Amino acid sequence: MVPPPPEILARDAADPLAAVRERFHLPDGLIYLDGNSLGPAPVAVFSELQRAIADEWAVDLIASWNTAGWFALPRTLGARLAPLIGAGDDEVLVCDTVSINLYKCLHAALALQPDRHVLVAEQAGFPTDLYIASGVAAARPGLVTRLQGRDGETLEELIDGDTAVVLVNQVDYRTGALRDMAALTECAHAAGAVILWDLCHSAGIMPIALSDCSADFAVGCTYKYLNGGPGAPGFLYAARAHHGDLVQPLTGWWSHAEPFAFASGYTPAAGIAAMLTGTQPILSMRALVAALDAFEGVDLAVVRQKSMALTDLFVALVEERCAGHGLKLAAPRDAEQRGSQVSFRHAKGYAIVRAMIDRGVVGDFRAPDILRFGFAPLYIGFADVWNAVEVMRKVMETGAWETPAYANRPAVT
Numbered sequence: 001m002v003p004p005p006p007e008i009l010a011r012d013a014a015d016p017l018a019a020v021r022e023r024f025h026l027p028d029g030l031i032y033l034d035g036n037s038l039g040p041a042p043v044a045v046f047s048e049l050q051r052a053i054a055d056e057w058a059v060d061l062i063a064s065w066n067t068a069g070w071f072a073l074p075r076t077l078g079a080r081l082a083p084l085i086g087a088g089d090d091e092v093l094v095c096d097t098v099s100i101n102l103y104k105c106l107h108a109a110l111a112l113q114p115d116r117h118v119l120v121a122e123q124a125g126f127p128t129d130l131y132i133a134s135g136v137a138a139a140r141p142g143l144v145t146r147l148q149g150r151d152g153e154t155l156e157e158l159i160d161g162d163t164a165v166v167l168v169n170q171v172d173y174r175t176g177a178l179r180d181m182a183a184l185t186e187c188a189h190a191a192g193a194v195i196l197w198d199l200c201h202s203a204g205i206m207p208i209a210l211s212d213c214s215a216d217f218a219v220g221c222t223y224k225y226l227n228g229g230p231g232a233p234g235f236l237y238a239a240r241a242h243h244g245d246l247v248q249p250l251t252g253w254w255s256h257a258e259p260f261a262f263a264s265g266y267t268p269a270a271g272i273a274a275m276l277t278g279t280q281p282i283l284s285m286r287a288l289v290a291a292l293d294a295f296e297g298v299d300l301a302v303v304r305q306k307s308m309a310l311t312d313l314f315v316a317l318v319e320e321r322c323a324g325h326g327l328k329l330a331a332p333r334d335a336e337q338r339g340s341q342v343s344f345r346h347a348k349g350y351a352i353v354r355a356m357i358d359r360g361v362v363g364d365f366r367a368p369d370i371l372r373f374g375f376a377p378l379y380i381g382f383a384d385v386w387n388a389v390e391v392m393r394k395v396m397e398t399g400a401w402e403t404p405a406y407a408n409r410p411a412v413t
């Protein structure tokens with residue numbers, strides 16, 4: 001393998017985020033390009049989890065709901081996350097899963113639009129978005145779904161005076177294509193529609209301006225670029241302007257105005273708390289508290305600059321050093337138009353990704369033919385990009401992917 005040339009090493013030496021890498025536990029010798037699926041473990045999480053178990057659970061036990069602030073965690077963590085997505089302190093909850101939050105937010109958004117009957121979404125959106133949308137449609141007779149990719153080429157042409165809600169991913173999970181949040185939100189509002197953003201592939205990797213764009217709702221996960229750990233809770237955002245009118249279907253006791261009155265009748269809580277449902281995974285939330293420490297002092301504008309530089313370098317190196325092996329860029333070529341992942345298409349994509357993983361470069365595969373590589377600037381450097389491409393070049397040149405073992409796929413790809 002060719003070692004990184006001096007100009008690549010110089011870029012790492014000049015990187016203002018280089019020291020942040022120490023905030024993460026990364027196995028020696030591994031180049032981890034899958035932080036867009038599951039972020040690595042932040043070092044601070046180990047001691048925080050031990051502390052929460054040893055002090056709060058083991059000793060203070062049930063008193064911790066009050067003394068350790070467990071009950072308030074969805075709101076306090078939401079306030080902690082809010083600046084990372086450009087929201088106000090009281091506009092974000094950390095709770096449940098993305099799918100569940102989507103269900104609640106879609107219903108809440110539709111409830112704001114009783115005279116409209118169309119939901120606009122993307123056929124190529126993350127499948128759970130569509131599955132949840134069909135579950136919502138089943139509960140709301142008369143709701144019609146229009147899909148970009150099936151009913152029209154662009155979202156904009158599908159949005160009209162009948163549109164109640166637009167559900168859209170800020171970054172496409174397959175291609176990495178990035179939407180213009182300000183422009184699309186304005187387009188939805190101009191038609192009188194409400195917009196709901198899925199931020200799973202953008203939160204923690206770029207500045208997001210939900211409030212400045214006047215976005216209505218958003219959901220996202222904390223296990224990718226926010227490094228909250230496997231199964232970490234999701235988050236939801238509801239603009240303050242809608243807080244007086246939040247109606248959602250999963251009206252569990254945590255969303256009650258007085259949960260500990262144990263009243264038999266339901267009265268929703270005021271504000272964002274109306275979007276809660278029930279008891280939350282407190283240890284996972286504790287892990288997330290510590291994981292978010294990794295963002296202390298980090299400017300997301302600097303993260304975005306480095307992210308664009310890393311992905312530009314990866315595209316250029318793959319196209320130059322792996323030329324002639326049938327890899328086709330599936331991501332937008334212009335860094336301004338993509339998130340922090342780069343995807344290539346190849347008919348043998350699954351086997352190539354497996355061969356790279358066996359050689360210490362972890363990316364992932366998305367059916368039918370996408371090789372996907374995520375670049376998280378908090379812990380990935382320019383030499384990592386060079387070395388990852390060297391491994392890819394070796395795999396392509398030697399045909400290492402043609403191993404029979406790579407014909408079988410495990411349950412999770």
Ligand SMILES: Cc1ncc(COP(=O)(O)O)c(C=O)c1O
Binds near residue numbers: 097169201
């Ligand atoms: C864009 C997007 N939306 C939604 C989800 C689903 O989230 P959950 O499994 O937490 O419900 C994912 C998961 O990877 C995703 O990438």
